Structures are given as C-alpha cells and as structure tokens.
Amino acid sequence: MDVLLTEEQDMIRTAAREFLEGECTTKLVRDMEADPVGYPPGLWKKAAELGWQGMCLPEDYGGSGLPLVYLGLVLQEVGRAVAPLPLHSTTVAALTIARDGTEAQRQAILPAVVRGEMVLTWAITERDGRHFNPAIETTAVVEGDEVVINGTKLFVDNFPAADHCLVACRTGEGLSLFLVDTRSPGISQRSLVTTAKDRQSEVIFKDVRVPVASRIGPLNEAGPIIEVMLDRASVLLCAQMLGATRKDAEMAIDYAKMREAFGQPIGAFQSVQHMCADMIIWIDGGELLTYEALWRMDQGLPHSVEVSQAKAFCNDRCEAVVRNAQIIHGGIGFMMEFDLHLWFRRVSSWTMRLGTSYEHRARIAKALIDLPGRVILGRPVPVVMEETREEELRRSA
Amino acid sequence: MDFGYTPDQEALRREVLDFIEANVTPEVLAERDGKDADGSTRPRGRAGPRMKELYDKIHRRGWLGITYPKEYGGQGGDRLTQFIVEEEFLRAGINIGLGGSGAPAVLAAGTEEQKRYFIPRLIRREISFCLGFTEPHAGADLAALRCRATPTQDGYIINGQKMYTTSAHSATHIYLMARTDPEAPRHDGISIFLIPMDTPGITVRPLWTIQNNPEAPHGTTYGEARTNETFFDDVRIPKSALLGEENKGWGIGAAALNLDRVGASRYLISIRRDEDIVNWLKENRDGPDAPAENAAIRDKVAELWIEAQVCRLMTLRSMSIVQRGGRFTYEGSAEKVWAPEHGVKTTEAITQMLGPYGQLLSSSPHAVEEGVFAHNVMGAFQSGINHGSVQIMRDQIARRGLGLPSQRRSRKPA
Numbered sequence: 001m002d003v004l005l006t007e008e009q010d011m012i013r014t015a016a017r018e019f020l021e022g023e024c025t026t027k028l029v030r031d032m033e034a035d036p037v038g039y040p041p042g043l044w045k046k047a048a049e050l051g052w053q054g055m056c057l058p059e060d061y062g063g064s065g066l067p068l069v070y071l072g073l074v075l076q077e078v079g080r081a082v083a084p085l086p087l088h089s090t091t092v093a094a095l096t097i098a099r100d101g102t103e104a105q106r107q108a109i110l111p112a113v114v115r116g117e118m119v120l121t122w123a124i125t126e127r128d129g130r131h132f133n134p135a136i137e138t139t140a141v142v143e144g145d146e147v148v149i150n151g152t153k154l155f156v157d158n159f160p161a162a163d164h165c166l167v168a169c170r171t172g173e174g175l176s177l178f179l180v181d182t183r184s185p186g187i188s189q190r191s192l193v194t195t196a197k198d199r200q201s202e203v204i205f206k207d208v209r210v211p212v213a214s215r216i217g218p219l220n221e222a223g224p225i226i227e228v229m230l231d232r233a234s235v236l237l238c239a240q241m242l243g244a245t246r247k248d249a250e251m252a253i254d255y256a257k258m259r260e261a262f263g264q265p266i267g268a269f270q271s272v273q274h275m276c277a278d279m280i281i282w283i284d285g286g287e288l289l290t291y292e293a294l295w296r297m298d299q300g301l302p303h304s305v306e307v308s309q310a311k312a313f314c315n316d317r318c319e320a321v322v323r324n325a326q327i328i329h330g331g332i333g334f335m336m337e338f339d340l341h342l343w344f345r346r347v348s349s350w351t352m353r354l355g356t357s358y359e360h361r362a363r364i365a366k367a368l369i370d371l372p373g374r375v376i377l378g379r380p381v382p383v384v385m386e387e388t389r390e391e392e393l394r395r396s397a
Numbered sequence: 398m399d400f401g402y403t404p405d406q407e408a409l410r411r412e413v414l415d416f417i418e419a420n421v422t423p424e425v426l427a428e429r430d431g432k433d434a435d436g437s438t439r440p441r442g443r444a445g446p447r448m449k450e451l452y453d454k455i456h457r458r459g460w461l462g463i464t465y466p467k468e469y470g471g472q473g474g475d476r477l478t479q480f481i482v483e484e485e486f487l488r489a490g491i492n493i494g495l496g497g498s499g500a501p502a503v504l505a506a507g508t509e510e511q512k513r514y515f516i517p518r519l520i521r522r523e524i525s526f527c528l529g530f531t532e533p534h535a536g537a538d539l540a541a542l543r544c545r546a547t548p549t550q551d552g553y554i555i556n557g558q559k560m561y562t563t564s565a566h567s568a569t570h571i572y573l574m575a576r577t578d579p580e581a582p583r584h585d586g587i588s589i590f591l592i593p594m595d596t597p598g599i600t601v602r603p604l605w606t607i608q609n610n611p612e613a614p615h616g617t618t619y620g621e622a623r624t625n626e627t628f629f630d631d632v633r634i635p636k637s638a639l640l641g642e643e644n645k646g647w648g649i650g651a652a653a654l655n656l657d658r659v660g661a662s663r664y665l666i667s668i669r670r671d672e673d674i675v676n677w678l679k680e681n682r683d684g685p686d687a688p689a690e691n692a693a694i695r696d697k698v699a700e701l702w703i704e705a706q707v708c709r710l711m712t713l714r715s716m717s718i719v720q721r722g723g724r725f726t727y728e729g730s731a732e733k734v735w736a737p738e739h740g741v742k743t744t745e746a747i748t749q750m751l752g753p754y755g756q757l758l759s760s761s762p763h764a765v766e767e768g769v770f771a772h773n774v775m776g777a778f779q780s781g782i783n784h785g786s787v788q789i790m791r792d793q794i795a796r797r798g799l800g801l802p803s804q805r806r807s808r809k810p811a
Contacts (some may be wrong), residue, residue: 001406001477002399002717003710009398031604069398251798268804273795280794281731288710289703295400311705361693361699368675368702369689375675377668377702380710 003288005073006331013073019050020081026339032084036191038199039084040120048083048116056091057098061110067298068095068232069291072239079243082342084198086119086158088240090234092145093166097179100217100225105179109164111126122166122233123203124155124226131230131355134361138205140176142212145340147178149186149208155353159189159201166216167231174220184208196349231307232297234354238290238314241350242283248343249279250326260328267330275324283319289313305367308360315351315360322347331345400713406481413485414744416458421489425451429490430615444522451491452522456549460486461493462520465504470517476719480712483661494662495519496564498653499526499572502589506649508640515591523696526591527565529573529627530650532558537786539574540583540647544629546575546590553577553590553639553774555598555632561783565601565625568594578644590638591647598632601625609774611760614767617780618666654784656719657731664712666780667736670773672742673766674698674750686702688750697750708736727782727798737781744777 005013032038047053054323056071057063071091078087094113097105097120112118128135138151149169159165159182167180182185188210189201217225253276256267265270293306322344326333333340351357368375402410416428428739463479465471486493496519503515518524535542544557555575565571578586591639594601602625609622641649662720675698678689684793688694711732718728747770748755759768781787795801 001403001713003713004721005398006722047540053505061473216460244641248410253801257801264805267795267801270792271794271805273799274788274791276801277731277734277791277794280727280799284714284728284731285704285707285711285735288714289706290708291398292400293399297402301527309706310698313703313707321455358696361696364699364702365695368698369678369695374670374679377705389432391683 003291009070009073013071013077016050016052016074016077017080017196020077020083021044022084024081024083025083029082029084029342030204033197037133037256038158039086039161043083044085044119045116047087049112052087052127053094053112053116057094057110057114057219058106061098061106062072062114063110065076067294069237069294069298072236072290072294075236075240076243076246079240079245080247082244086161088119089121089162091120092229092236093164095232096122096166096177096225096229097216098178099228102213103181104213105216112163118163119158119161120164120166121156121158121162122168122229123156123159124166124168124230125155126151126153131234131359136168136170136175138167138169140167140171140178141208141326145212146209147212149178149180149205149210151196151205153203153205155192156189156201156203158200159203160197167205168222168226171220175222175226176219177222177225178210178296179214179216180205180208180210184210188317194349195348198346198349198396211269212231216380227304227335230354231353234311234360235290235297235303236291236348237307237354238286238310239294239313241318242286242290243348244347244350245286245314245321246283247282248322248325248340248347249276251340251343252276252279254330256328272328274363275328279321279324282321286310286314286317305364308355308363312360312364314358315355315357318347319351402481404694407589409478410481413460413482415558416455417485417489417491420454421491426490426615438464443565444523455486455491456521458721461522462495462516465500465516465520469504469512470520472741476716479761480661481566484665487662487665492648492662494660496525497528497572498656499528499570499591499651502572502640502653503591505652506589511591511640523567524570525564526570526572527562527568527594527625527627529559529562529565529571531562533560537789542574542576543589544573544575544577546577546588548643549633549801550579550634555592555634556590557592557629557682559627559629561604561623561624562601562627565594565626565627566603566623566642571599571627572640574646574650577646580607581644583649586644586645587650588643589640589649590634591617591640592632592634592638596632596634598630600628600630602628606776608772608779611758613772613776614759614769616669617769617772618670618744619776619778619783620772621776653723660712660715663706663732663780664708664736667708667740668705670747670770671701673769674743674747678750694750697746701739702767704735704742708739711735720736727794730793730798731783732788733785734790734794738787740780741777748774772804 014026051064052074054063055066056068060063078085090113097109125134126137140147140149162182165180167178168175170179186206188204192200194200194201247332256270256272257265259266287308293303293310296303296306326344329340332338422577425447428447432654433445459472460482463474463482464476467473483493483631501518503511515524530539532542532544546553546555555742571594573590573592574587575590576586577588604624605725606624608620612622613620681687682689715728715732718725751765751770754765757764758769758771
C-alpha cells in the first residue's frame, strides 16, 4: 500500500509534461480546432517515438507492455496541454484489439499504431446517447464471406483522422463488434459542432461490406467486450480530464496571486482562497479515485464500481473546478483571445461523454443496494455486470 | 502506486478479526458502555475489569503502541500495520489509539526520562491525557491563549482556564499549553506541560453536550456525553513537567496536531454512516415503494459512497506520505476538510431518507438503530470544528499549499 507515484511513474509523467510544453503551443491547439482532420501528424509521429501509442500494448507487436496506469499518466499530460492528439480513441481501440482480436487483426493493426502510422476509434452510441445499454439499431447481416452493415452512429471521436473504427452492430441474436476500414464504400460522416471544438462525428453506414474475418470476438456476444472497452475509455478520459482541470486550476491560482483589487491581490481574500482550496481537494479526490480504478484494472480485479466512482466524481467536480477558474478570472476568461477557454470547453465536453454522473451513480447504486450482503467501505463491492439489452427486454416483457 | 495490501497484511487483518470475534463479547461492550456485570454503572471512559482484561490481551498480542519504539514499550512497527489493526478494532467499537496528540508530542519532544515514564504507561493505558489547549477566548485562534505558567525557582505556577477539556474527569494527566512569556510575540511565549490531574489547585467542572440528552448510543459521530472546563488556581508544578524547551511549545503542539488529524479514527468517524445507511436500505426493502427503490435516494447514496471513498483514499494518501518519511504540505488539511464535511452531508442526507423516524433519539419508541442517526444530527458538525476547523484548514491549504498571500489588515487606496 502506497498510493503515491513511484519514482519511475513520476519520471514518465515529467517527461511527457516537458515534451508537450515544448511541442504543443496554444496556437497549435487553436489551429487544430479549425482543421478538418483535427490533429498534427508530425506531433503524432513524435509521440510514437516516445512510445505513447504502444505504451500498454503487448511487446510482441512493438509495444512496451506497461500497466494502464502509465497510459493514464500520459493522458493526464495530454489533457494538461489540451494536446490535439487522437491518443485516447486510438489506444482504447487498440487495447481492445490486443485483448479480443485475432492474431491476424493484431498483426495488421497494432504495429502500425505503435509506429504512429494509424489512428483508431470506435462507434457504439446511437441516437439515444446512452452510455450503458444504448439501443443499437445498426445491423450487420452475413452474406457469404462478407458482412453488410447499415445504420447511423453518433459521437464518434476522431473519425476524420481514423483509419479503422470498431463498430458495434446488432447481429440477430445479440451484439457483435467489427473492425471497419473507415475508407470502405458506403460510409459517410457529418461533423458535430461541440463545445470542445474537437472532431466528433455522426457516421452513416449504408450497405457497407466488410469481411466476416473483421469481427472482434464471438458472434452475438460482444457485450462484455464492449463493457471492458468502455470502462477503460471512461477511466482514461478521467485521467485526461484531471490533467486539464489541474492546469486550469493552476492558471486561476496564479491569476489570483497577480490580479489586484481593493489594493491587494484577489488571492489574499479568503473567499477566493477557500474556492482555490476546494478546487485542489476535488482534483486530488478525482485523481485518487482514477488511480485506484486503473490500478484495479491492472491487477485484474473487478473494477466496474471503481470506474463509475471516478467518472461520476470527475464529471461533477472537474466541471465545478473549471467553472470556478472562470469566475476567478472574471471577464477576461470569457474572451476568445484569452487561452483559458481552451481548457474550460474541453473539460466541460468530456464530463458529458462516456457516461454521465447519473448513469454512473445508477450503476454504483445497483451494486451497493441490489446485490446481497452487507457493504463495508474499502472492501470489494459485489461485481455488477451490466444487464444486456436482451436481458432488459426479456425482463420488461 | 499500490492500492492493495500484502498477504502478510491481509493475514494480520484476519488475525485481528478472529481476535475480535473471540474477545469483544456483548458483555465487554456492555461494560464499555458503563454497565457492569453486577448491574451497577460507571462513568464512561473508566475501564472496568472486563475492558482491562481485554486491553491486557490486546497488549500481549502486540497491538498497542504499534508505531512506538520498542525501548519505550512499543512494537517498533509501521503506520500501516497500526492503521489496519486500529481500523478493525474501531469498527468493533474498541479504541486502541493512545488518545490524541499527547503521546506523539512526548515522543517527539520529551526528555529521555519523560519518554521512559510516559510512553510505556500510555501504551498500557495506565496514563491517559486530556487536551488542555482551548480557552474561552482562544479556540480557532489558539495562539491567543492566556493561561499563564509563571516560572518560579523550582518550577512553574499555573493560573487560568481551559475549555472543552474532554475526558478531564477521567484522564490521569493534562497535556497543557500555557503562556510562559507574556512579553514575547504570540507564538513565541508558549510552552507545553504534562501535569497530573490530581495536582492541588485543579478543578474540573462538567459541560454537557446537546448530543447526549438522552445518552447517545455508542458509535455516534463525535458523541461525547460530557466535556469539561478546567480551572487552574496557583497550581504548582516542578520543572520536570515542561515538555520540550520553554517558549517552544507552539511548534511541538502544532506538529503533533497535524498527525492527529489523519488516520483510521478520523476516517472511520466520517464514513461509518455511509455503510449504515446502505445496509439499512438493503435490510428494509419491503415492497416497490421502499426507499431503496427510490431513484433520487439511490442517486444520493451512490454520490455519498463515492465521497466516502475519497475520505478513505485521502487517508491512505496521508499514510503513504508519512510511511515514506515525508511531510504534509497541505494533504493533512485537505483530509480534515473533506472528511468532516462529508460526514455532515451524509448525516443530513440520511435524515431525508428516514423522514420522521430520523428525529427519534435513543430512548424513544421506534428509534432506528438505537437512535444513532438522530444523535448524529445533533453533533456531526463537531468534527468540522474541533482540532482545527474546516475554515482554518482551508486557510492552510490556500497559504501553505498553494502559496496564496495573506490578506492585508487595513486597506489603503491605491
């Protein structure tokens, strides 16, 4: 038991921070907001030279095979710099291919990801926008040695940059996951205009044909694979969100030390001081929850409750921190030419993705209240497996 | 980064749990609550024969004074071992701590003679300290204290009044902060003394709290039935009662207080009600309209549970820092803001889950869980006040942790 970073973990974090401080200016961040693809391939390549994409991928495919906590630390720094890199979507999808893909799929994808030559994403959510058990209407029908996909996906991250996309489809009896080349005929996309000004898309699949061999995991049984992928995605997004939020808070604290009103720095007033103290407490709390969830994943322990704890808490508290930072800055933080909004808009957007506070807390309540046995804090809460859509329908029928 | 316990630590926890099952019997707990075997009652805080026997057994297992050096009767163990053992005993309603910041202060600042005298006896529970810091005009602003210790040829004469000296009526000694140099700047004229409570000139008068009428059930947050005011009238003490150097008492007291703000007991005080309410909801599931089915209650319970995890994790962070030999910049204060405020939030949320039953005190018919939730409402906020209020803690985080400046007292136009 030692919940602090090890020396090695601290070194990796510091190295990532220094690299991005040198490479990722706010000018770059602003330029990419206006860029149709949304990321700088040169910086993506340099990140690969540092081993970021392959950090947690198996060594057999060129990765470093490190625990997920390390990727969490790097994503914290990506968030801190609000770096326009498709690292989150690429690594989450690549980890799923590494865990559940075939040998041929791993060979085709993972080494290219590690080298910084490929961007990945996934497409699960549809029009109901739900994180757990979304109603999936996109279908995949087997025709010979091909599968034909039809449907519309929403909130797909980095789609214009992505080479491949993991697509969740209804396949008669259940859900299946397919690895789809984004240049396949029949795919079109519309850009969503988000608060983060990032690249999220509506992706339309019209008679898109992919080989049967592009399926990830067993037919009709992709539910558990998707659950693992989304849990990783949620907790890694927490890490990214916390990195951005801490930087945002630091900017507000620095501003409070410098900005004078009533003849002294506004940071000398207790009302401002106590706001700042709370901001740091909340960020620290989110960080501890996130690290614990990542650590449990790395140990192969049940982690669904811990992931939801982290995401629900980060959603509420990170939003509150970046709002406080705006308030401490007064009018200037509201100005387009001032950089603070680059953090505020992104953090705010990330709190709404990959599970709202209410969705994650409902999952926690289920584990706490609906499963048998007395609860003791600090001892494992019973594991809650998400009810599949099929089970839900069967139950309500 | 490691959030788990080693197999040895898990085995230790198991050992403690087995010991508790065998030895912390209902009879022992009844005596703890002041009910003796012969039907007579005794003041809380004075151990009866069964409790004495229990503490002897715990001592023989090596679970008292775990972190104290062997030469002073401790075990020379680490803080995490202490944390694990203490957590399990506290959950079972038995306090195995050494009672506040007195013992750490003696270890840090005492003479060899003081350490050899006090520490083994504190561990064996033959000596206990009450805390004599707060005064009628010095609470949060402790450095405003006026209690005087006037040096004499062979010692000091103490005159003054201390407030909220909890357990002064049962403690053997008082761990006292008094002013030795009234001419010095506020923080520089203060000294610490260790004084037997039976010294002539000390008078203890009870102060009764709103939380204990009727008596609060054991396990109530805060839950002190009685605190005291303690008067010093020409109390003559020898030079040997001084702890550390004369006029250096402020630093000694502050360092020990900082350590006392973290650890198993602080954290458990703040999270016990979270466990209680979840288990209560589960055990009272009597149909589709039970509180456990209410979506708003479910959401609130999950929210509280997450915050309780943050209490646990902040405690583990403090443990990790101390275990590595580091010092807090603001982490101890952060824990002392988050945990008490969380405890109050949960206490208040529970009242809205229990509805009218939430009012029922211990002696009432239909009281829920012996009225513990109702008694909590009467005093949970205390943990945000004592040992450094949450407002003082936020000041410390802002100034010491974040480097924000102090406010200028008078404003001059620019």
